[in-house]
Amino acid sequence: MGYLLEGVQQGIGLLFSGNIETWSAIAVSLQASLLSITAALIIGAPAGFVLGYYEFPGRRQIRAVFDTLLALPTVVVGLVVYGFVSSRGPLGHMELLFTVSGIVVAQTILILPIVISLTASAIESLDMRLGNTLITLGASRRQIVLTSLYEAKIAVLTAAVTAYGRAISEVGVSMMIGGNIKWHTRTITTAIALESGKGNFAMGIALGLVLLTIAFTVNASLIILKKMSK
Amino acid sequence: MKAENTSHHFLVRDLEYAYSGNFRLQVPHLVIDRGQSLGISGPNGCGKSTLLRLLAFLETPQAGSIELVQAAGGDTKRLHHRITLLLQDHYLLKRSVFENVAYGLRVRGDRENLRDRVFRALQDSGLDPERFAGRKWHELSGGEARRVSLAARLILKPEALLLDEPVANIDRESALLIKDVINTLKERDNMTMIISSHDQTWLAGVTDSIIQMRDGKITGLLYENSLQGPWHPDIDGLWAMDIQDAGKIYASKPPAPYSRGILDPANIIIATREQADLSAQNLLRGTVESMEQIHYTDSISVKVKTGTTHFTCTVTHHAAENLHIFPGKTVWLIFKASSIIWE
Numbered sequence: 195m196g197y198l199l200e201g202v203q204q205g206i207g208l209l210f211s212g213n214i215e216t217w218s219a220i221a222v223s224l225q226a227s228l229l230s231i232t233a234a235l236i237i238g239a240p241a242g243f244v245l246g247y248y249e250f251p252g253r254r255q256i257r258a259v260f261d262t263l264l265a266l267p268t269v270v271v272g273l274v275v276y277g278f279v280s281s282r283g284p285l286g287h288m289e290l291l292f293t294v295s296g297i298v299v300a301q302t303i304l305i306l307p308i309v310i311s312l313t314a315s316a317i318e319s320l321d322m323r324l325g326n327t328l329i330t331l332g333a334s335r336r337q338i339v340l341t342s343l344y345e346a347k348i349a350v351l352t353a354a355v356t357a358y359g360r361a362i363s364e365v366g367v368s369m370m371i372g373g374n375i376k377w378h379t380r381t382i383t384t385a386i387a388l389e390s391g392k393g394n395f396a397m398g399i400a401l402g403l404v405l406l407t408i409a410f411t412v413n414a415s416l417i418i419l420k421k422m423s424k
Numbered sequence: 425m426k427a428e429n430t431s432h433h434f435l436v437r438d439l440e441y442a443y444s445g446n447f448r449l450q451v452p453h454l455v456i457d458r459g460q461s462l463g464i465s466g467p468n469g470c471g472k473s474t475l476l477r478l479l480a481f482l483e484t485p486q487a488g489s490i491e492l493v494q495a496a497g498g499d500t501k502r503l504h505h506r507i508t509l510l511l512q513d514h515y516l517l518k519r520s521v522f523e524n525v526a527y528g529l530r531v532r533g534d535r536e537n538l539r540d541r542v543f544r545a546l547q548d549s550g551l552d553p554e555r556f557a558g559r560k561w562h563e564l565s566g567g568e569a570r571r572v573s574l575a576a577r578l579i580l581k582p583e584a585l586l587l588d589e590p591v592a593n594i595d596r597e598s599a600l601l602i603k604d605v606i607n608t609l610k611e612r613d614n615m616t617m618i619i620s621s622h623d624q625t626w627l628a629g630v631t632d633s634i635i636q637m638r639d640g641k642i643t644g645l646l647y648e649n650s651l652q653g654p655w656h657p658d659i660d661g662l663w664a665m666d667i668q669d670a671g672k673i674y675a676s677k678p679p680a681p682y683s684r685g686i687l688d689p690a691n692i693i694i695a696t697r698e699q700a701d702l703s704a705q706n707l708l709r710g711t712v713e714s715m716e717q718i719h720y721t722d723s724i725s726v727k728v729k730t731g732t733t734h735f736t737c738t739v740t741h742h743a744a745e746n747l748h749i750f751p752g753k754t755v756w757l758i759f760k761a762s763s764i765i766w767e
Contacts, residue, residue: 331504331528
């Protein structure tokens with residue numbers, strides 16, 4: 195027990211003393227996850243709108259595929275992306291392997307189904323009268339998409355928070371595509387995996403605390419937003 | 425778009441629209457003039473809402489066409505920027521009353537004097553801007569919410585305003601206010617208005633003419649028989665109006681002695697022999713003056729002269745054939761006192 199407490203104490207010490215190695219991993223994690231959530235929202239929110247708003251042949255099947263992909267194993271995404279971006283892969287010339295950009299691409303693929311599937315559900319649960327009301331008020335197609343997403347903003351934000359939680363906490367993709375290179379592609383999660391393996395428990399705990407704080411902050415801001423929009 | 429007549433606003437030709445089940449809307453011909461205020465009356469499920477949604481270009485006709493005639497020198501704005509429909513189950517966006525009313529202008533990129541215009545639209549809809557502009561969408565009664573929806577459309581100053589059952593399920597005060605709003609718009613802005621309601625009396629107070637619908641078809645014009653009093657109390661609690669050389673017309677109690685009564689041509693029965701023992705209170709003898717195919721229905725409009733008054737009755741082809749009626753023939757008109765509604 196003393197061993198654990200000592201780890202926590204040392205961890206907090208590491209954070210507050212501004213340990214560069216620790217903070218470098220935090221910076222990479224934040225950078226990768228923020229870029230991937232942005233990309234996933236730009237692609238996923240309109241796609242989710244289309245899946246939730248329009249009736250077209252094959253819509254149910256596509257929905258089912260994305261619902262299934264919600265449980266996409268990170269190592270599978272890592273494996274597939276690795277296959278594409280490794281030097282022998284079809285996208286090898288882009289030199290994404292072992293870069294933060296590579297992590298972003300893989301994380302985006304990982305969380306895209308979450309954004310698409312939850313946005314589609316959010317749009318489906320909107321009032322049927324909304325679309326017609328917007329048309330009669332003269333909204334263009336693009337304005338209908340934006341207003342509908344705004345009307346469903348809480349559900350869309352929940353989708354974003356859920357997706358972000360997955361991006362910042364995953365370890366498989368960062369490990370396989372990023373390669374856990376110190377100062378470059380080492381993220382919070384890969385650092386925890388490595389340092390605790392090495393017996394450096396304090397750094398693991400320090401990073402674990404940061405991860406928890408990020409998760410808590412993001413969720414707390416969602417709760418505040420929900421309250422404000424009432 | 426080519427205009428056949430600059431005063432025409434909507435031209436409907438051979439319109440057909442069917443949906444699940446066996447409901448089919450059929451309007452072979454309908455012309456609505458610019459500045460006209462047209463009522464659509466009929467029971468639930470007769471196709472009023474469907475016709476309005478088609479006229480608002482929310483649905484696409486399965487056959488036939490609807491043309492929105494361009495005014496002389498009119499601009500070529502998008503259809504949905506020229507006309508607007510207040511849906512029967514209207515909907516407010518999850519934002520403030522102000523933002524709900526401003527939405528249509530915002531999507532048009534028109535932000536000039538936004539606050540003044542929103543306030544004026546609220547005022548026009550009988551809502552105190554200072555009290556209501558800042559309210560959230562859920563802080564309104566049913567009637568207030570309906571008037572906010574109306575304000576959101578008035579602010580757009582459309583060429584044509586379409587209202588689907590604007591006074592269904594709302595309080596009396598709101599219904600009267602909406603009536604005033606519509607009458608003001610008619611006089612002040614000369615806006616074309618198409619309004620559906622199952623409440624014929626309310627509808628008569630806001631429109632110039634009313635078309636009757638039944639089972640997806642227009643069955644006739646409601647406004648052709650206009651009975652301008654004076655009315656006086658008569659037997660059995662009924663009120664009566666004298667018509668020269670033909671006796672009396674009985675009606676239920678009018679709102680005022682000089683109220684105008686309206687008799688739907690479809691509610692008059694034509695008989696070729698005098699009938700006895702009727703439950704209907706009105707039996708008038710007259711002469712068929714003219715008969716005319718109502719050009720957008722399969723019905724025939726029969727004009728009958730009783731004394732100095734003319735009545736228009738609607739009968740089907742089949743009935744006209746069976747009755748062997750022709751101009752000059754003597755007929756009896758039968759209708760209930762309660763068929764006369766008040767403007």
